[in-house]
Amino acid sequence: MVGLQLTGLAKFVGDNMFKYIFIFILFIFVTIACSQQIVIVPNSFTSPTIYRSETAIPESNEYHKQQQNQQPIEVQASQLVDIESINKKIILDIKYATKNNFLKQKLYPESRCILRYSTAKKLVQVQENLKQKKLGLKVYDCYRPISVQKKMWQVLPDDKYVANPARGSRHNRGAAVDITLVDSKGQKLEMPSQFDEFSVKSHRNYKGGSLTSRKNRQLLEDAMKKQGFIGLATEWWHFDAPEWESYPITDIPFEKIPTS
Numbered sequence: 408m409v410g411l412q413l414t415g416l417a418k419f420v421g422d423n424m425f426k427y428i429f430i431f432i433l434f435i436f437v438t439i440a441c442s443q444q445i446v447i448v449p450n451s452f453t454s455p456t457i458y459r460s461e462t463a464i465p466e467s468n469e470y471h472k473q474q475q476n477q478q479p480i481e482v483q484a485s486q487l488v489d490i491e492s493i494n495k496k497i498i499l500d501i502k503y504a505t506k507n508n509f510l511k512q513k514l515y516p517e518s519r520c521i522l523r524y525s526t527a528k529k530l531v532q533v534q535e536n537l538k539q540k541k542l543g544l545k546v547y548d549c550y551r552p553i554s555v556q557k558k559m560w561q562v563l564p565d566d567k568y569v570a571n572p573a574r575g576s577r578h579n580r581g582a583a584v585d586i587t588l589v590d591s592k593g594q595k596l597e598m599p600s601q602f603d604e605f606s607v608k609s610h611r612n613y614k615g616g617s618l619t620s621r622k623n624r625q626l627l628e629d630a631m632k633k634q635g636f637i638g639l640a641t642e643w644w645h646f647d648a649p650e651w652e653s654y655p656i657t658d659i660p661f662e663k664i665p666t667s
């Protein structure tokens with residue numbers, strides 16, 4: 408009985424041998440196909456990168472060509488610019504954007520140093536030169552619209568302290584700065600007087616005070632003079648750009664001047 412069953416089994420296997428071989432080959436084929444598919448899939452992730460970069464190269468070359476063909480945007484020397492759009496290292500301490508000034512009034516809507524482009528470039532050069540001495544600049548005031556000058560005059564109509572708006576200040580032309588020196592940590596250096604201190608101590612030829620303060624004042628003056636700035640005799644912090652006369656008294660408000 409068992410012998411009969413085995414014989415039947417052998418016959419069954421024999422009869423279906425080709426089926427099994429076919430199924431086995433099919434299995435192997437599918438496995439290989441699938442494994443190739445698996446290889447293809449990651450390739451399909453990596454190849455687009457190559458594809459993109461291959462196509463990006465001519466595109467970007469074209470882009471660069473276009474960029475090169477474009478003329479650089481010319482900034483006119485007279486254009487009012489924000490100093491931070493040229494140099495972010497110059498420290499701002501714009502007193503008239505706070506109440507911490509001799510008029511005890513906030514006169515500027517924002518703390519910004521705006522100057523004529525030609526003046527701003529010179530100031531940035533001063534900052535660059537000072538780096539060699541591990542020093543930098545801190546600005547107290549730059550461009551001041553004439554309407555603000557008029558407000559100042561209303562508060563204190565005395566030309567010992569405030570420029571008469573009838574004549575205007577060089578700050579109104581965007582070609583003057585009030586400035587001091589700072590060390591590498593941004594700490595201001597000792598000067599013979601405070602900013603906007605209206606006394607003989609603020610005079611450029613004041614012989615009093617400490618030797619260090621006078622040396623610092625001279626250091627600032629030398630650095631500014633090297634770029635052509637002209638110091639005001641009665642205020643060690645005030646400097647006019649050499650081209651100040653080229654620019655008119657102006658009343659463009661701060662908010663009309665781009666930040667960058």
Ligand SMILES: [Zn+2]
Pocket residue numbers: 548578583584585644645646
């Ligand atoms: Zn000034």
